[in-house]
Amino acid sequence: MSILLIEAFYGGSHKQLVDLLQEEIEDCILFTLPAKKWHWRARTAALYFMQTVPSSAHYRILFASSVLNLAELIALRPDLGKLKKVFYFHENQLIYPVQKCQERDFQYGYNQILSCLVADVVVFNSAYNMESFLTSIGKFMKLIPDYRPKCLEQLIRPKCQVLYFPVKFPDVRRFLPEHKLALIENTVGAKGNGNPYRLMSLPFQEKNERTMDLTKNRDSAMRSVDCETQTECCTSSQERLHDLLTATREPNESTSSKSTSHCQGEDKPRETCRVCRTPGGLKCQQKPLHIVWPHRWIEAVYCGCYPLCPKALVYPEMFPAEYLYSTPEQLFKRLQNFCKRPDIVRKHLYKGEMAQFSWAALCGKFRSLLTTEPKEDL
Known part of the structure; x- marks a missing residue:
């Protein structure tokens, strides 16, 4: 495998990103730690991965999130230092919310600064994340009582770029109103x-949605999202579900001729709201x-x-x-x-x-980020 993915906090958006990269980009191998005890992951993950990641002459790229102390890992594993090292920021510890400045542990932000210095490319999931980190480095380093390093922002900024978190959007069209x-x-x-x-x-x-029968899948999904408060004109949930599914399967046909309203009489057609696609007409506007x-x-x-x-x-x-x-x-x-x-x-x-946030739009940029010509000394 040529792309080494390391995630020290394998959960939430961290997990979503590396899973997507492994799924969509060829030649990836993933090493992780569970998403718990965050502070200990930030402190000790490098030592764990030093022993866990096997040596290989096939590695070309190392991709890691900012939970990992990349500087420590490279010091412990010089062979990984020869790779193209991509460091991705989901959040940064220089401005991550704390109630009081005294509660901020200096070590976590310091680790991220060191990791940026040894990385080849530093990627942020937003311009705000990038600028808030870079412009806070000078103030953050003033916490050191003496012998403070200088010009760290200028050393790190040329490596930085913004690449939004990619989302593979699901197909929710059957749940949405036409407009x-x-x-x-x-x-x-x-x-x-x-x-x-x-x-x-x-x-x-x-x-296992992909192997489920489409009709059963729709029925289950509709029951999950049908949580609106019942109004006086609403019919039974089964009839509402039937009408909603009918509207989904036959979007060009009017459902008004196929169903009737109990509150208006059996012989009168029931109006289907164009906004929320549920029977009851204007009554849906009374729902909270x-x-x-x-x-x-x-x-x-x-x-x-x-x-x-x-x-x-x-x-x-x-x-x-x-x-x-x-x-x-x-x-x-x-x-x-x-x-x-x-x-x-x-x-x-x-x-x-x-x-701009979809995987379809961002996949090319991520592929370019995770490709490189092999270095001569590999």
């Missing part, structure tokens, strides 16, 4: 090889909005959520200004308005750009 399908088509239409939905499932779907606190924004918006984020940190880089708030009072007013007019959210079509 939001355009965003999905634009996102998955980005240039890339293969089916953008391949090998990707929603969190609530079974792992659901507020979610996602750990993965770039996925939540893709699945139809309306983003409402602080005008700080990385959010201005990701979302247009209309989705940002500056004060708690602004947030309260926005939520209050949405509660009074839920149709504002339900009918809204996201105005930002999602394709």
